[in-house]
Structure formats: C-alpha cells, structure tokens
Amino acid sequence: DTGVSQNPRHKITKRGQNVTFRCDPISEHNRLYWYRQTLGQGPEFLTYFQNEAQLEKSRLLSDRFSAERPKGSFSTLEIQRTEQGDSAMYLCASSLGGTDGYTFGSGTRLTVV
Amino acid sequence: AQSVTQLGSHVSVSEGALVLLRCNYSSSVPPYLFWYVQYPNQGLQLLLKYTTGATLVKGINGFEAEFKKSETSFHLTKPSAHMSDAAEYFCAVSSTGANSKLTFGKGITLSVRP
Numbered sequence: 001d002t003g004v005s006q007n008p009r010h011k012i013t014k015r016g017q018n019v020t021f022r023c024d025p026i027s028e029h030n031r032l033y034w035y036r037q038t039l040g041q042g043p044e045f046l047t048y049f050q051n052e053a054q055l056e057k058s059r060l061l062s063d064r065f066s067a068e069r070p071k072g073s074f075s076t077l078e079i080q081r082t083e084q085g086d087s088a089m090y091l092c093a094s095s096l097g098g099t100d101g102y103t104f105g106s107g108t109r110l111t112v113v
Numbered sequence: 114a115q116s117v118t119q120l121g122s123h124v125s126v127s128e129g130a131l132v133l134l135r136c137n138y139s140s141s142v143p144p145y146l147f148w149y150v151q152y153p154n155q156g157l158q159l160l161l162k163y164t165t166g167a168t169l170v171k172g173i174n175g176f177e178a179e180f181k182k183s184e185t186s187f188h189l190t191k192p193s194a195h196m197s198d199a200a201e202y203f204c205a206v207s208s209t210g211a212n213s214k215l216t217f218g219k220g221i222t223l224s225v226r227p
Contacts, residue, residue, distance in 0.1 A: 004156070033214075040122075042203050042217030043157070056214060091156055101147060102215070104156035 002026075004105035006092050012111045013082055020078045021108045025094030032075050033102065034067055035091040036060065043091055049075060082112045115140045115208045119218035127226045132176075132191040134221050136204030139185065146187040147205040147215065148178055157203065163187065174198070199225045 005024040013019050025032050030051050035043035046065070047057045051072035061067075064082075069075040079086055089109050093102035116139045126132055138144055145164050149157040161172025168180040178189045187204060201222050205215040 006156075040219070042117075042205070042220050043215075045214045045216070048214065093156075101159055101162050104149075104158070106154075106156045109154070 004092055004094050004103050006090075006105040006108050008108060009106065010109050010111075012113060015084060015112055016081055018078065018080045019082060019110060020076055021090055021092075021110075023075045023077070023092030023094075023105060025074070025092070026096075026103055029094035029096050029103070030072065031095045031097065032069055033093045033095075034075070034077050035093065037089040037091055037107070038087075046077075079110075082110075084112050086110060087112045115144065115206050115216045117204050117206050117216055117218035119204055119221050121221060122219065123222045123224065125224040125226060126194045128196055129193050132189070132194045132198065132223065134189040134202050134204075134223065136178075136187045136189065136218060137185050138187060138204070138206045140206055140208045142208050145207040146178075146180060147207075148172065148176070148187075148189050149203045149205060149217075151201045151203065151220075160189070160202075194223075194225045196225050196227065199223055 007022045033048040034046040037043040045058050046061050047067050049069040064080045067077045089107045091107045093104045095102045118137045147162045148160040151157045160176050161170045163170045163180045171177045176191045201220045203217050203220045205217045207213050207215050
C-alpha cells in the first residue's frame with residue numbers, strides 16, 4: 001500500500017492554458033474523490049467516482065472542468081482555459097467503502113499567473 | 114443539507130496544556146463526523162471518526178472527540194499539547210455515509226508555544 005499518489009505536486013500555468021492532474025488511488029479502493037482547497041478554507045467537494053462511473057458532480061465543477069477514471073483505476077482532472085480563480089490545491093482521495101473513510105493524497109497545488 | 118461551523122480560525126496553547134478545538138454541525142439525518150489534520154503543503158490525515166455506537170471516539174496521537182447530539186457538537190480534545198501538534202485541523206460531516214461526500218469546516222490553526 002503506497003497511499004494515494006498525485007502528480008504533479010506543483011503546477012504553474014498561464015491564464016488560458018489547459019492543465020491536467022493525475023491521481024493514483026490505493027489499488028483496492030473502488031471510490032475516488034476530487035476536492036479543491038483554497039487558501040484559508042476547508043476542502044470543497046468537486047466530484048466522485050465509484051469504479052469508472054462518475055456518480056456525483058458539484059456545481060463548482062464548471063464546464064471547463066472534466067474528470068475521468070478510465071477502467072476504474074487512476075483518475076485525471078482537466079481544467080480548460082484556466083483562470084486566476086482556479087488557483088488552489090486540488091486534493092484526491094480514495095476509499096474502499098464501509099465505515100473506514102477516505103485516504104487523501106498530498107495534493108496538486110495549481111498557480112495560475 | 115449539511116454544514117460545519119468551526120468558530121475562530123486560530124487557537125494557541127502552551128506545550129502541555131489542554132487542547133480544545135470546537136466543531137458544530139448541521140445535518141438533517143444522523144451524521145458521520147470526522148476530524149482531519151493537515152500539515153503545511155500536505156494532504157489531510159484522518160485523526161478520528163464517529164459513525165455509530167460509542168459517542169466518545171479515540172483517535173491517533175492522543176486526540177479524542179465526543180459526539181453530543183443534543184448540542185450538535187463534535188469537539189476535539191487532547192489532554193496535553195505537544196509541539197508536533199501544531200497544524201491545521203478540519204472538522205467534516207457526511208449525512209450519507211463515511212464514504213460519501215464530505216462537507217468541511219473552514220479549519221482551525223493550532224499553534225503550540227514552548
């Protein structure tokens with residue numbers, strides 16, 4: 001068990017560019033979650049998958065955001081036409097179900113300049 | 114709808130003193146409640162959780178929390194603070210299960226004075 005892995009750890013991009021983040025969950029976990037955390041705030045739910053199915057999306061996830069989890073393994077979160085307001089820490093978490101709760105990754109910090 | 118209120122953004126205690134971080138929640142159904150800790154530039158680590166059963170929950174690093182339904186509270190305590198406890202602490206609630214969407218509070222930064 002190597003934990004939840006997120007890449008890259010840091011990303012600096014120019015406004016208007018597209019960015020993609022990757023999350024590798026704990027291998028036996030069937031649920032995968034994306035959260036966004038801005039400075040001084042708690043994480044906010046974006047979306048989650050059970051296996052490859054995207055079961056819920058927050059209204060925070062505008063049409064510039066898309067998440068996928070092909071084959072129910074790793075997941076990607078893409079942001080198109082980035083804006084300065086997208087600057088945040090993007091956190092991924094996974095879980096097995098039951099009452100164990102989540103395991104979070106270390107996050108990807110996005111800075112849009 | 115579910116929500117979490119963490120009053121105050123910063124708590125400072127002396128090393129060896131009691132730590133008390135407050136959390137109040139709102140949930141239309143029996144909640145699942147969590148405390149997470151976050152160190153700088155890292156993800157969140159689960160300290161403890163309440164799902165069902167015993168209302169006093171013990172977690173890692175000597176922390177514990179008590180679920181009080183009548184007060185809609187889930188305050189986090191530790192009898193004796195250690196320098197390594199300095200971090201940001203988040204309370205979270207889920208109304209639909211321990212592995213469903215979590216709603217987090219804004220967090221409290223704990224400082225520990227030598």
